Amino acid sequence: MDHRRRQARVRAGGLTGAAGSQGRSARAGEAGGPLRRPARPKGAAFGVAAVAAFLAFASNAAASPLYRVYQAQFRFSAVTLTLLFTVYIIVLLGTLLCLGSLSDYVGRRPLLLAGLAAGAVACGLFLLAHGVGLLFAARALQGLAAGLVTGAAAAALHDLRPHGSAAPLLSSAAPAGGQALGAIAASVLAQYAPAPARLIWWLLLGAFAASLLAVLAIREPGTRRPRALGSLRPRVSVPRPARGAFAAALPCLAGLWALGGFYLSLGPSLAAQLLHSRNLLWGGMLIFLLTGPGAAASGALAKVSPARVMLAGCLALTAGALVTFAAIETSTPWALFLGTAVAGLGFGPGFLGAYRATATVPLVTPGQRAGLITAIYIVSYVATAVPAVIGGITTALYGLHDTALVYSAAVGVLTATAAVILLARRTTAPEHAAELLGGPYAVASVAPAAAASTVETQ
DSSP states (O other), rough: HHHHHHHHHHHHHHHHHHHHHHHHHHHHTTTTTTOOOOOOHHHHHHHHHHHHHHHHHHHHTTTTTGGOOOOOOOOOOHHHHHHHHHHHEEEEEEEEHHHTTTTTOOOOOHHHHHHHHHHHHHHHHHHHHHEEEHHHHHHHHHHHHHHHHHHHHHEEEEEHHOOSSHHHHHHHHHHHHHHHHHHHHHHHHHHHHTTTHHHHHHHHHHHHHHHHHHHSSSSOOOOOOSSSSGSOOOOOOGGGGHHHHHHHHHHHHHHHHHHHHHHHEEEEEEEHHHOOOOOOOHHHHHHHHHHHHHHHHHHTTSSSHHHHHHHHHHHHHHHHHHHHHHHHHHTHHHHHHHHHHHHOOOOHHHHHHHHHHTTTTTTSSSGGHHHHHHHHHHHOOOOOOOOHHHHHHHHHHOOOHHHHHHHHHHHHHHHHHHHHHHHHHHHHOOOGGGHHOOHHHTTTTTOOHHHTTTOOOO
């Protein structure tokens, strides 16, 4: 009986203390005392980071259907056209090398704000462009914007959703999904709306401004660490636990981004040549067929193991490259779009599988996230830029038809090689299966504590 009385008194005291605490808080508010600002929902911050990532890539792809418009206005060659694409990649790579890990030290929001501001200024330069010089400046700023936003947004997504498939899915889908939306929107507006080379940049400028305000409204999702200046040294960080998966993903990353670089730089010109049409929509549609189905397929395969997703992506890319080769050789426009769509079904899953197999290795610590993601994107963008430059030079020397033939054949060889490596790795090295499968799905039962610190994306 005495024991029950003591428990009742303790419960009554706790309720009284809680009520008193609430009363003191209310009185402090009435007296104008400082109150902690209620935290905004994590879902809102997650959405803001995802939109920022998609916007950076949409802005980049919006320039691709307009290259032919600028080429007619300012009278530059195919080499200059591919250099306009390449300057974006060069600046992006430099930004990733020097600033890719900075958000691990200063937080995610400062990098997101700086990247979105650079993207907004790039839109302004496109609006002011009256020659090739401002086009190069705008493309350089787009590279800076994508480099800043890529690592910070992906890291923020992982900070906010460290478990499950949402963060890796959105991080890997942002390049394909953003480019699909940007390319198709720009081509439709350029062909059918007034001010063909300007309206898309006004709309994107407004989107960047709205995103800046949204980032200002959310709280910092990451943590800050000292020695931020030391992180500015150019370096690529692939932590030891992720090295095997990273090496296995290299051929897949190289093949799919080499194909992406060709389509984003010379794809609209190839569509115009085979169709004998000046309609800008065809160029945007070609890019959309490469990137749009890939983003949708990534969502459908989000719960499948990364190794299987990557293998399926490589097989689809190989088949698409072969159909594209036949379409170019026979000058069959419908087959070009069919081959592009088949390759597109592998584009998104290939990157999703490679990204998840590498970036979500459970033993990688949160402090190593941005550095590892930077390494993934550096490989991807080198694979995008180098073949694109070579393609521009060979187009000027040998023509677009022959260049596209060799390019599609080379991509088919790369992705087929990646598929063979993945099959051999699964067959001959089962002891590495957990590392290759990666992510919380395969390893959670082996190392649940380590799986809790899964990495972020791009």
